[in-house]
Amino acid sequence: MARETLNILIGGEAGQGLVTVGELLARCLVRSGRHLQVTQGYMSRIRGGHNTFVLRTSVHEVPAPAEGFDLVVALDPATARIHEPELKPEGLIVVDEAWGLTGGNLWAVPYKTLASGRYMNTASLGVIGALIGLGTPVLLAALEKAFGKKHPDQAAENANTLEKAYAWTRENRSDGFHLAPAQPGPTRLILNGNDAISLGAMAAGVRFCAFYPMTPATTIALNLADRAAKLGLVVEQAEDEIAAVNMAVGAAYTGLPSLVSTSGGGFALMVEGISLAAMLETPLVAAVIQRPGPATGLPTRTAQADLEYVLFSGHGEFPRAIFAPGTIDQCFHRTVQAFHLAEDSQGPVFILSDQFLSDSLRDTAPFDLASVTAVNPADRHRAALEAMGSADPSAPYQRYALTPSGISPRLLPGLSEHLVVSDSDEHTEDGHLTEDLDVARKMVEKRLKKADLIRSRIVPPDFWGDDPADLLLVGWGSTLGAMIEAGQSLRDRGRRVGVLHFSQVWPLAPEQFLVRLESAGRVVAVEGNATGQLANLIRRETGFRIDAVVLRYDGLPLTPEFILRGLEE
Amino acid sequence: MVDIKEYGQFETAWCPGCGNHQIIQAVKRALAEEGLRPRQVLMVSGIGQAAKSPHYLRANVFNGLHGRALPAATGARLANPGLKVLIESGDGCSYGEGGNHFLAGIRRNIDVTYIVHDNQIYGLTKGQASPTTEFGFVTKAQPQGVFNTPFNPVAAAVGLRCGFVARGFSGDVDHLAGLIRAGMAHRGFALIDVLQPCVSFNKVNTFAWYKKRVQPLGPEYDPADWAVALQTAHEWGDRIPLGVIYRDETRVPLEDRIPALASGSLIGRPVNQTVLAEIMREYE
Numbered sequence: 071m072a073r074e075t076l077n078i079l080i081g082g083e084a085g086q087g088l089v090t091v092g093e094l095l096a097r098c099l100v101r102s103g104r105h106l107q108v109t110q111g112y113m114s115r116i117r118g119g120h121n122t123f124v125l126r127t128s129v130h131e132v133p134a135p136a137e138g139f140d141l142v143v144a145l146d147p148a149t150a151r152i153h154e155p156e157l158k159p160e161g162l163i164v165v166d167e168a169w170g171l172t173g174g175n176l177w178a179v180p181y182k183t184l185a186s187g188r189y190m191n192t193a194s195l196g197v198i199g200a201l202i203g204l205g206t207p208v209l210l211a212a213l214e215k216a217f218g219k220k221h222p223d224q225a226a227e228n229a230n231t232l233e234k235a236y237a238w239t240r241e242n243r244s245d246g247f248h249l250a251p252a253q254p255g256p257t258r259l260i261l262n263g264n265d266a267i268s269l270g271a272m273a274a275g276v277r278f279c280a281f282y283p284m285t286p287a288t289t290i291a292l293n294l295a296d297r298a299a300k301l302g303l304v305v306e307q308a309e310d311e312i313a314a315v316n317m318a319v320g321a322a323y324t325g326l327p328s329l330v331s332t333s334g335g336g337f338a339l340m341v342e343g344i345s346l347a348a349m350l351e352t353p354l355v356a357a358v359i360q361r362p363g364p365a366t367g368l369p370t371r372t373a374q375a376d377l378e379y380v381l382f383s384g385h386g387e388f389p390r391a392i393f394a395p396g397t398i399d400q401c402f403h404r405t406v407q408a409f410h411l412a413e414d415s416q417g418p419v420f421i422l423s424d425q426f427l428s429d430s431l432r433d434t435a436p437f438d439l440a441s442v443t444a445v446n447p448a449d450r451h452r453a454a455l456e457a458m459g460s461a462d463p464s465a466p467y468q469r470y471a472l473t474p475s476g477i478s479p480r481l482l483p484g485l486s487e488h489l490v491v492s493d494s495d496e497h498t499e500d501g502h503l504t505e506d507l508d509v510a511r512k513m514v515e516k517r518l519k520k521a522d523l524i525r526s527r528i529v530p531p532d533f534w535g536d537d538p539a540d541l542l543l544v545g546w547g548s549t550l551g552a553m554i555e556a557g558q559s560l561r562d563r564g565r566r567v568g569v570l571h572f573s574q575v576w577p578l579a580p581e582q583f584l585v586r587l588e589s590a591g592r593v594v595a596v597e598g599n600a601t602g603q604l605a606n607l608i609r610r611e612t613g614f615r616i617d618a619v620v621l622r623y624d625g626l627p628l629t630p631e632f633i634l635r636g637l638e639e
Numbered sequence: 640m641v642d643i644k645e646y647g648q649f650e651t652a653w654c655p656g657c658g659n660h661q662i663i664q665a666v667k668r669a670l671a672e673e674g675l676r677p678r679q680v681l682m683v684s685g686i687g688q689a690a691k692s693p694h695y696l697r698a699n700v701f702n703g704l705h706g707r708a709l710p711a712a713t714g715a716r717l718a719n720p721g722l723k724v725l726i727e728s729g730d731g732c733s734y735g736e737g738g739n740h741f742l743a744g745i746r747r748n749i750d751v752t753y754i755v756h757d758n759q760i761y762g763l764t765k766g767q768a769s770p771t772t773e774f775g776f777v778t779k780a781q782p783q784g785v786f787n788t789p790f791n792p793v794a795a796a797v798g799l800r801c802g803f804v805a806r807g808f809s810g811d812v813d814h815l816a817g818l819i820r821a822g823m824a825h826r827g828f829a830l831i832d833v834l835q836p837c838v839s840f841n842k843v844n845t846f847a848w849y850k851k852r853v854q855p856l857g858p859e860y861d862p863a864d865w866a867v868a869l870q871t872a873h874e875w876g877d878r879i880p881l882g883v884i885y886r887d888e889t890r891v892p893l894e895d896r897i898p899a900l901a902s903g904s905l906i907g908r909p910v911n912q913t914v915l916a917e918i919m920r921e922y923e
């Protein structure tokens with residue numbers, strides 16, 4: 071019988087190419103009309119160790135990762151041993167005949183007779199493709215797209231190997247794991263959270279990115295660096311995160327929409343610079359991709375433990391916004407919003423994601439690029455200049471003019487006769503250093519006044535399910551899908567369940583959600599941390615005390631099963 | 640030539656007799672003599688007494704964080720290579736808190752003129768040792784005297800083959816203005832370490848102490864000779880050489896290497912929708 075959904079784990083040592091196989095397979099699945107969600111688990115090393123690439127694929131949308139595997143494709147013997155306990159009763163572990171392993175659920179493939187050394191991964195792809203019933207054309211096309219240009223000399227051997235492994239598998243095992251047929255619909259994209267943040271930034275008009283490598287944030291900068299020449303942007307690897315953020319503030323002051331991307335430890339070094347952006351009233355977008363801490367923590371695993379940290383980062387008081395996308399689509403759109411909000415409020419705005427989402431390849435509809443407008447500080451400059459009319463350029467330009475909204479018209483340095491003066495010290499309206507305490511008070515108020523603009527644009531939390539609900543799950547960021555799937559499985563058992571998901575976690579607008587909390591029978595916060603940071607924040611902001619928490623802080627993403635177990639306790 | 644009056648005259652928060660007064664004079668003169676108008680100039684600084692300098696002339700100003708002037712200036716240059724970017728900050732800001740940026744900035748070879756007011760002390764925080772404070776110098780924070788050997792910024796920069804390395808003295812404004820002009824004319828990172836007496840907290844390296852020792856390098860000196868430059872950079876005793884100590888005009892500034900900047904500043908450039916759509920299609 072054909073399967074609607076399969077959960078496939080590919081495992082092996084770092085350096086064995088499992089990501090290559092996984093990504094090829096992912097592309098084939100999406101091309102043939104299936105949906106998918108990938109969860110990557112890897113160790114902080116370049117060779118050896120044990121890494122996994124899990125594809126959960128279905129003819130329906132896949133909201134979340136799941137536990138229990140239908141297929142384990144072992145690229146090394148350890149994978150077979152480690153994941154055997156997670157195999158579903160009917161599941162299969164694909165191993166290499168050469169390892170001499172035997173067991174009920176093991177299926178040995180004579181890879182040696184199917185492929186020579188460097189084509190092993192292609193053989194694996196052929197085996198998996200045949201097992202789950204993908205056609206050879208889609209597999210061959212994926213191979214061609216991945217390697218055709220890079221290694222044209224290997225194209226024939228790649229294709230041969232694939233067909234040989236495919237044919238062998240069809241002959242020896244026709245049962246079991248075929249996916250139900252699907253009709254490829256309109257083109258889908260296949261990308262992960264960091265890809266979508268990068269694309270969002272590009273669409274929003276990013277022109278400058280400075281970074282210091284840190285997993286799991288690095289790929290954002292790498293994505294931009296890869297396109298820098300053709301799209302016209304500057305990506306600079308800084309000597310440390312302190313330099314990165316100060317470069318970005320310098321570039322933003324001068325007129326380029328700027329981005330920094332990092333993870334907890336690197337963000338710690340950026341914090342003074344965040345405060346600088348606030349003081350200079352310079353637009354800045356900071357993407358903080360979380361991993362478990364404290365300190366170096368688990369460098370390649372996931373967590374949602376930096377909400378309070380980002381919220382309270384930076385000395386002094388200033389307004390900010392924090393977005394926490396839960397889907398690939400939200401990664402794109404919240405990033406676009408972050409750039410606009412940073413530009414309009416002239417200050418720092420954060421995108422808070424995590425390793426799980428950053429690495430999670432998923433299929434998604436192409437973004438409507440035509441509907442995105444890019445920020446353009448030069449247009450603002452021109453408008454501000456026009457509004458100033460024939461203001462005497464020898465009279466100081468009031469970069470920090472006190473206005474009812476707190477937002478002052480921003481000119482860019484060097485583009486007019488007016489001089490733009492910005493100072494990290496407290497300053498007068500013309501930007502110069504002051505120790506006049508009356509001015510200081512007014513400037514504090516001016517900066518905080520900008521919170522009104524930020525508040526006027528809060529993205530309300532998304533609600534899904536039954537209203538009112540007997541059980542309301544509350545979460546933020548990457549746990550969205552797991553909450554919905556857990557909720558659905560409870561609804562299937564007759565319960566009234568709702569999910570409230572925040573893709574913006576600061577500021578909070580109680581009028582957008584408090585009623586839902588109050589009208590639910592029981593409210594449970596679901597978070598990837600050990601203290602229930604969103605739950606605490608909601609209590610601080612609304613007085614509402616969330617009844618219980620389901621928390622995960624072992625470095626793995628929340629799954630529907632984990633949530634259901636947590637709810638039973 | 641631009642009238643120096645364009646750069647204005649300001650009251651400062653500096654002590655009377657401080658070397659900073661002469662340095663700011665030299666900077667204004669150099670800018671005017673180079674024919675630069677204030678709108679073309681961006682002055683970047685960190686925090687400290689020296690770092691207040693940008694407030695005392697008319698120009699665009701980015702007065703950032705302690706130690707972080709150079710990265711901010713780097714971002715600004717990359718954003719608008721049309722701006723003439725100068726940095727003024729103290730020895731503590733530049734070589735202490737900002738030490739890593741100093742090394743990286745030289746290697747990066749961003750086109751900025753970095754004027755360090757080197758009073759061999761932390762002035763603004765009232766007299767603690769800086770990286771350039773001499774061995775044994777007693778302060779309230781170092782009551783047994785400084786245990787660290789002093790940092791020689793000029794030698795470090797020459798060692799890193801920084802394309803323009805100079806030492807000036809606040810007591811010789813003409814000479815210093817010349818150095819600043821030469822530094823601005825240099826395409827790439829230019830370091831000008833300026834000996835600056837601090838009358839309040841450095842009672843050892845006083846105006847008289849410097850005056851007795853400083854000697855401008857003569858026309859026979861060849862700053863292109865790296866080995867000689869390295870030796871000259873280490874001269875610090877009865878004679879302290881002033882002038883352009885090392886110069887290498889062959890180094891290409893970072894700005895010239897960045898493809899996106901080939902057609903100038905990116906400010907205001909609309910997003911190329913065709914390219915953007917192509918990039919999205921890479922994910923199909």
Ligand SMILES: Cc1ncc(C[n+]2csc(CCOP(=O)(O)OP(=O)(O)O)c2C)c(N)n1
Pocket residue numbers: 686687688689690705728729730731732733756758760761762763764769
């Ligand atoms: C992050 C940070 N640390 C410390 C300080 C305090 N601080 C301000 S200026 C300064 C030292 C200034 O020395 P220097 O750069 O040599 O400048 P000078 O005052 O001597 O001109 C220090 C430590 C600060 N402002 N910021």
Ligand code: SF4
Pocket residue numbers: 652653654656657658659688689758762763836837838839840
């Ligand atoms: S404390 Fe020293 S450096 Fe600061 S203004 Fe006074 S003399 Fe100049």
Ligand SMILES: [Mg+2]
Pocket residue numbers: 687729730731756757758759760761762769
């Ligand atoms: Mg000093």
